[in-house]
Amino acid sequence: xxxxxxxxxxxxxxxxxxxxxxxxxxxxxxxxxxxxxxxxxxxxxxxxxxxxxxxxxxxxxxxxxxxxxxxxxxxxxxxxxxxxxxxxxxxxxxxxxxxxxxxxxxxxxxxxx
Amino acid sequence: xxxxxxxxxxxxxxxxxxxxxxxxxxxxxxxxxxxxxxxxxxxxxxxxxxxxxxxxxxxxxxxxxxxxxxxxxxxxxxxxxxxxxxxxxxxxxxxxxxxxxxxxxxxxxxxxxxx
Numbered sequence: 001x002x003x004x005x006x007x008x009x010x011x012x013x014x015x016x017x018x019x020x021x022x023x024x025x026x027x028x029x030x031x032x033x034x035x036x037x038x039x040x041x042x043x044x045x046x047x048x049x050x051x052x053x054x055x056x057x058x059x060x061x062x063x064x065x066x067x068x069x070x071x072x073x074x075x076x077x078x079x080x081x082x083x084x085x086x087x088x089x090x091x092x093x094x095x096x097x098x099x100x101x102x103x104x105x106x107x108x109x110x111x112x113x
Numbered sequence: 114x115x116x117x118x119x120x121x122x123x124x125x126x127x128x129x130x131x132x133x134x135x136x137x138x139x140x141x142x143x144x145x146x147x148x149x150x151x152x153x154x155x156x157x158x159x160x161x162x163x164x165x166x167x168x169x170x171x172x173x174x175x176x177x178x179x180x181x182x183x184x185x186x187x188x189x190x191x192x193x194x195x196x197x198x199x200x201x202x203x204x205x206x207x208x209x210x211x212x213x214x215x216x217x218x219x220x221x222x223x224x225x226x227x228x
Contacts, residue, residue: 043219099146100169103156
């Protein structure tokens with residue numbers, strides 16, 4: 001059964017204190033791994049897609065990496081506006097093309113000034 | 114360009130009633146997926162529509178149904194509402210070109226409260 005596990009559940013950082021969020025996954029075949037950011041009361045905002053092990057993508061203070069079993073979201077010198085819940089999701093190539101995303105429970109990040 | 118639009122944003126319904134939620138995808142996107150988000154279960158996949166056909170389905174009871182129109186707009190219906198159906202319902206759209214993996218963009222959601 002496809003499964004996505006994110007850790008830690010919650011992370012509190014001081015402004016400027018770099019850290020990493022982990023996403024471990026189990027799928028029969030990985031079509032893609034996605035990172036989203038979600039603010040309270042809003043829909044998830046797309047950040048990155050990773051397709052194959054060894055791939056890396058960056059956007060401002062965020063960098064996502066992928067191995068065969070997990071992905072990391074590295075946050076460098078975070079600012080208070082980076083506070084949000086970060087969601088990881090996978091697409092299993094077993095399914096009929098398409099958009100079924102399997103989500104982890106998320107990591108709630110809080111950055112204090 | 115305009116994002117994914119969901120209406121209404123908020124709904125309060127009584128147990129036993131039915132409800133219809135609407136989603137307008139990003140222009141040009143042909144795939145629309147629906148998700149239920151609750152504090153306990155997180156984001157769970159309901160179903161996906163592509164070119165007016167249901168392409169994938171999650172593990173929800175038959176009370177949850179959907180459809181897609183020729184302009185790619187989609188509706189989701191929940192019949193015989195239960196208290197446990199209270200959740201944020203999210204719609205996502207993607208280009209979904211054949212054999213390619215494309216990003217899914219989410220709307221702001223419809224907050225459904227069942228009393």
